[in-house]
Amino acid sequence: MSSRKATNAIPDICLGGTTIAAGTRASVNLPIAELYTHIPATMPVEVIRGKRPGPTLFVSAAVHGDEINGVEIVRRLLAYPKLNNIKGTLIAVPIVNVQGFLEQSRYLPDRRDLNRCFPGSERGSVAGRLAWMFAQEIVAKADYGIDLHTGAIHRGNMPQIRADVADSRTAELAAAFGAPVTINSSLRDGSLREYAASKGIPMLVYEAGEALRFDETSISVGYKGVLNAMRHIGMLPKSRRKPKASVIANSSSWLRAEQSGIVRPFVGHGENVERGQLLATISDPFGNNEVELKAKFDGIVIGRLNLPLVNEGDAVFHVARFGSVDAVEQVVDQLQAEQEQDTARELNHPPVI
Ligand SMILES: [Zn+2]
Known part of the structure; x- marks a missing residue:
């Protein structure tokens, strides 16, 4: 905890019986x-309170215990030097589903x-x-949320935000985050996002990469998206x-396998596909009984099965429809170019390979 004096005007917050004053961590x-x-088990939470008033944002990861890219995002966030000077409060929860994380499982016991x-x-x-x-x-206790x-x-996802863009504050937060694509998605029963919406809390879900793997992009x-969102809501300049x-x-x-077999995919994340384009073939181990998997509409590949073995009905490609496929292509190209520059610049976080 910091020894700084609490600012009188800002009320303390209480989390799990611990009182946390403004200006402390x-x-x-x-x-x-x-x-x-x-053996007792706990969910570790880091609370960073600025000296100046502002919103409360929670950033959570590993609600699905095997989804670990977000755990590293939270680690980098907590090392961000300007966090000492934020307005408002950041509540960071790197591992929500602790039992699932220990078991390397999506689920709970x-x-x-x-x-x-x-x-x-x-x-x-x-x-x-x-x-x-x-x-x-x-x-x-939060005004905004981001769940990673x-x-x-x-199954890998191209970096994307899922949000209910019909809600204007959520749409603005999604735009500020700056992921290459945002999927306007309805609220799922029982999801954290549905609960947050029911409390009037704008919340984003960030989906990127694959379970049990780190992916630098x-x-x-x-x-960067979380920092952008914090700038948007006034926590950072x-x-x-x-x-x-x-x-x-x-x-x-999702485009599904029409038969079981071995998949040879020909397109990756962020690729622009046209209706009727060959995306993969599925055959038996001898290369016989081959069927072609073709795009059903023009779009962009936002998710893909990385394991090339499928049963009939398995989802292979997740394709999104956009008003302008060209606009997405530009954004994806820009993302790749920036990624190369940023990786060289961010010396305090050597990229994971
Ligand atoms: Zn998940």
Whole structure:
């Protein structure tokens, strides 16, 4: 904790029984269900309070315990030197689903998906109790939220924001984040995003990369995006740099394998595809019984199966529809160019390879 004096005008906040004054920084361990070995378990939370008033933002990762790019995004965020001078409060939760993280699993020990269990219940299942605690201790105290995710195991996502852009404050926050694409997505029952919306809290989901893997582009775009969002809501000074464009997709769909077999994919993330274009072939191990997987509409590949083995019906490519495919191409090209420059510049965070 910092020894700075609290600013009288700004009320203290209380998290898990710990009182945190303005101008101080605290690590809080919120108790969660103990492990079945009777070892106590906690969710570690870092709270950074500026001396000056401002909004409260929560940034969370690993709600799905195997989605770890966000854990590194939070680590970089907490090392950002200007955090000492923010307006308002940052609540950073690098690992929400602690039990899933220990098991390298998306789920909780009761096999439930935490992101379908909000708002949860104090006397509910393991997942329900965790959702309840997170909702009460973190979300209810925030004005804005950013939840960091990746694709599922063996499935990669191009860096993207999922948000309800019909809500103007959420749309502005999504635009400020500056991920190359934003997918306008409706609210899923029981999701953290739905719960935040029900409380009037604008919240973004950032999806990038693949479960159980680190990906530098996904981490770096996410880290910069969180800082951009903090500038937008006045926690950090505005940047003189022009905000990056994020192109909004109004719909997306998965292209599925028509037969089981071995996949040879021909397009990657961010690639522009045209209706009827050959995206992959699926055949048996001898190369016989080959079928072609073709794009059903013009769009951009925003997600892809990385494991080249499929059962009939498995989702292989996630393609989004955009008003202007050219605009997305430009944004993707710009992203790649900037990525190379930034990687050289960010010496305090050597890129993960
Ligand atoms: Zn997830």
